[in-house]
Amino acid sequence: MDRETRVTVDDHRALRLWLRLLTCSQLIERHVRSRLRGRFGTTLPRFDLLSQLERHPAGLKMNELSRLLMVTGGNVTGIVDQLVKEGLVERLDDESDRRAWRVRLTRAGDKAFAEMARAHEDWVAELLAGVPRRDSDALMQLLARLKQATLEKS
Amino acid sequence: MDRETRVTVDDHRALRLWLRLLTCSQLIERHVRSRLRGRFGTTLPRFDLLSQLERHPAGLKMNELSRLLMVTGGNVTGIVDQLVKEGLVERLDDESDRRAWRVRLTRAGDKAFAEMARAHEDWVAELLAGVPRRDSDALMQLLARLKQATLEKS
DNA sequence: CCTGAATAGCTCAAGCCTAAAGTATCTGCC
DNA sequence: GGCAGATACTTTAGGCTTGAGCTATTCAGG
Numbered sequence: 291m292d293r294e295t296r297v298t299v300d301d302h303r304a305l306r307l308w309l310r311l312l313t314c315s316q317l318i319e320r321h322v323r324s325r326l327r328g329r330f331g332t333t334l335p336r337f338d339l340l341s342q343l344e345r346h347p348a349g350l351k352m353n354e355l356s357r358l359l360m361v362t363g364g365n366v367t368g369i370v371d372q373l374v375k376e377g378l379v380e381r382l383d384d385e386s387d388r389r390a391w392r393v394r395l396t397r398a399g400d401k402a403f404a405e406m407a408r409a410h411e412d413w414v415a416e417l418l419a420g421v422p423r424r425d426s427d428a429l430m431q432l433l434a435r436l437k438q439a440t441l442e443k444s
Numbered sequence: 445m446d447r448e449t450r451v452t453v454d455d456h457r458a459l460r461l462w463l464r465l466l467t468c469s470q471l472i473e474r475h476v477r478s479r480l481r482g483r484f485g486t487t488l489p490r491f492d493l494l495s496q497l498e499r500h501p502a503g504l505k506m507n508e509l510s511r512l513l514m515v516t517g518g519n520v521t522g523i524v525d526q527l528v529k530e531g532l533v534e535r536l537d538d539e540s541d542r543r544a545w546r547v548r549l550t551r552a553g554d555k556a557f558a559e560m561a562r563a564h565e566d567w568v569a570e571l572l573a574g575v576p577r578r579d580s581d582a583l584m585q586l587l588a589r590l591k592q593a594t595l596e597k598s
Numbered sequence: 599c600c601t602g603a604a605t606a607g608c609t610c611a612a613g614c615c616t617a618a619a620g621t622a623t624c625t626g627c628c
Numbered sequence: 629g630g631c632a633g634a635t636a637c638t639t640t641a642g643g644c645t646t647g648a649g650c651t652a653t654t655c656a657g658g
Contacts, residue, residue: 302565304571304572311465311472321598327617335643352606361644364609364610369643387606388606418458418462426458426461439574440475440571516616518617526613541624543636543637
């Protein structure tokens with residue numbers, strides 16, 4: 291196999307890996323979305339945002355949320371607006387920077403999230419129940435390396 | 445470790461796997477989206493639809509596209525409408541079913557897609573260049589099994 | 599102190615996506 | 629043939645997401 295053919299083959303390999311990754315991701319995502327809607331009348335983005343806030347009890351600035359969720363700032367604005375309206379989240383003035391907010395879970399938000407998180411975890415565990423532990427350990431490692439390699443190129 | 449604790453640990457394992465999968469998928473997806481927009485002024489959904497049509501030169505019905513792309517029918521309607529307007533795709537009457545269309549690439553669509561596909565493959569290959577062949581082979585296999593296990597639960 | 603660049607956040611238009619409801623057609627069964 | 633249910637597709641309302649452009653604030657150098 292000459293050099294050019296090899297390049298092409300490797301290109302295909304990368305492409306097929308990406309497509310398969312996407313398929314797996316979408317399969318799980320659709321499942322979770324559908325259940326979040328059906329059981330809690332909410333959406334994945336809202337859930338993800340609450341989830342980040344739950345991990346950071348002191349609150350997060352809008353741009354920190356934006357970075358963690360890997361979405362644009364405008365998007366975060368919209369979702370936070372909704373969650374504030376629903377009483378799950380509050381915007382506090384940032385003491386040290388008058389441009390910024392500190393967004394935090396309200397008590398109601400914390401409670402609502404806890405219930406959703408439990409269910410969410412169950413759904414995912416059930417969906418992936420057929421994946422043997424050996425596979426999932428291996429996947430965690432390989433995906434960590436893939437993530438690292440990708441980040442270095444981004 | 446008693447049974448209940450084990451369940452919880454496995455739940456966390458599944459959850460963490462799903463989150464990592466999602467992160468990897470999003471990293472690549474954002475990269476590709478941004479380049480499709482920048483270089484070709486198009487979007488990933490449009491590209492995916494063209495890609496399916498390219499694999500099926502005889503054309504596909506709307507519901508086949510819907511199934512292959514894992515999106516709803518209404519969504520496919522919208523994207524096909526756009527691609528028709530742009531002249532990349534054509535809707536032909538299905539001979540055997542007057543409710544259905546047969547959607548096909550036009551010559552212009554075929555040409556445009558070929559160029560995008562080449563670039564797309566290069567982007568992905570470059571982004572994943574740091575993933576050793578051994579890793580990517582292993583990932584392909586493991587993800588195939590994960591996909592299978594997930595499909596059986598859906 | 600001032601001023602220009604950087605940063606935090608918001609708004610807007612446009613496109614993606616879904617679920618639900620609606621129309622047209624097909625198919626199987628009597 | 630005719631009718632009931634299934635199927636193919638479209639439409640609509642509502643939410644997500646982006647990129648671009650906007651204001652207000654901060655910060656660093658002169």
